[in-house]
Amino acid sequence: MIKTIIFDFGDVFLNLDKPATARELKKFEISRFSGEMLQQNMAYEKGLISSEAFISGYCKSFPKLTSEAFINSWNSILIDFPAHRLEFLQQLKKERKYKLILLSNTNHIHIDWVKQNIPFFEEFKNCFDAFYLSQEINLRKPDPEIYHFVLQQHDLNPEETLFIDDTRENTEAAAKLGIHTWNIDPVTQDVTQLFTIKSELF
Known part of the structure; x- marks a missing residue:
C-alpha cells in the first residue's frame, strides 16, 4: 500500500x-x-x-x-499551472492519507518566473511535507543519489512509495530502487487521474 x-x-x-x-x-x-x-x-x-x-x-x-x-x-518552456491540479493536491493534503513530496529538476531562473507568474505558488508549496528543488539540494534526476537522499531523509520504504514524473529515464532510475512509478504522459494524462490510472496501488 x-x-x-x-x-x-x-x-x-x-x-x-x-x-x-x-x-x-x-x-x-x-x-x-x-x-x-x-x-x-x-x-x-x-x-x-x-x-x-x-x-x-x-x-x-x-x-x-x-x-x-x-x-x-x-x-519560454514554462506555460501555465491549471488550478484544478492545485485543488486536487489540496484535497490530498486535507485527507492526510499520504506523505506528499515534491522532487523537481529546475533552476533559479525558472522558479523566479513561477513565483512571479503563478499566484498560488506558495499555496502549492504548502501542500507538501517536503519540497525539493534540484538547485537547492545540489542533486538532480535521474542520478541515483537524489532518490537515495529522499528515501533516507524521510525513512521511506520504496515499496510504499510512488514517484510520478513525465521523463522516462527519471522513473526508470527510481524503479531500479524498488520505488513504484508512474511515467505520466502530459499529452493524454493528468495527475488528477492518479487514483484511476494507478488504482492497483491504492
Missing part, C-alpha cells in the same frame, strides 16, 4: 512546452547545445553555478544574445 507520493513539478503540475527554449534560441543563431553547454545546464540545475554566471556564459558565447533575451528564451 502506498504511503508516500513523490511528484515531479514540470508537466505534472506546471504545463511545459519543452521544445520552446531551443526554438527561441535559434533566433539568435544558436542551433544546437554543445556537450559543454549541456554540462553547464546540468550544473546550473544542481545549483553549482550562479544565475549571473550561467547567463553571462551564454551571452559571451553568443554575442547576439542579451541577458534579457536569454532569460525570455530560457523561460
Whole structure:
C-alpha cells in the first residue's frame, strides 16, 4: 500500500512546452547545445553555478544574445499551472492519507518566473511535507543519489512509495530502487487521474 507520493513539478503540475527554449534560441543563431553547454545546464540545475554566471556564459558565447533575451528564451518552456491540479493536491493534503513530496529538476531562473507568474505558488508549496528543488539540494534526476537522499531523509520504504514524473529515464532510475512509478504522459494524462490510472496501488 502506498504511503508516500513523490511528484515531479514540470508537466505534472506546471504545463511545459519543452521544445520552446531551443526554438527561441535559434533566433539568435544558436542551433544546437554543445556537450559543454549541456554540462553547464546540468550544473546550473544542481545549483553549482550562479544565475549571473550561467547567463553571462551564454551571452559571451553568443554575442547576439542579451541577458534579457536569454532569460525570455530560457523561460519560454514554462506555460501555465491549471488550478484544478492545485485543488486536487489540496484535497490530498486535507485527507492526510499520504506523505506528499515534491522532487523537481529546475533552476533559479525558472522558479523566479513561477513565483512571479503563478499566484498560488506558495499555496502549492504548502501542500507538501517536503519540497525539493534540484538547485537547492545540489542533486538532480535521474542520478541515483537524489532518490537515495529522499528515501533516507524521510525513512521511506520504496515499496510504499510512488514517484510520478513525465521523463522516462527519471522513473526508470527510481524503479531500479524498488520505488513504484508512474511515467505520466502530459499529452493524454493528468495527475488528477492518479487514483484511476494507478488504482492497483491504492
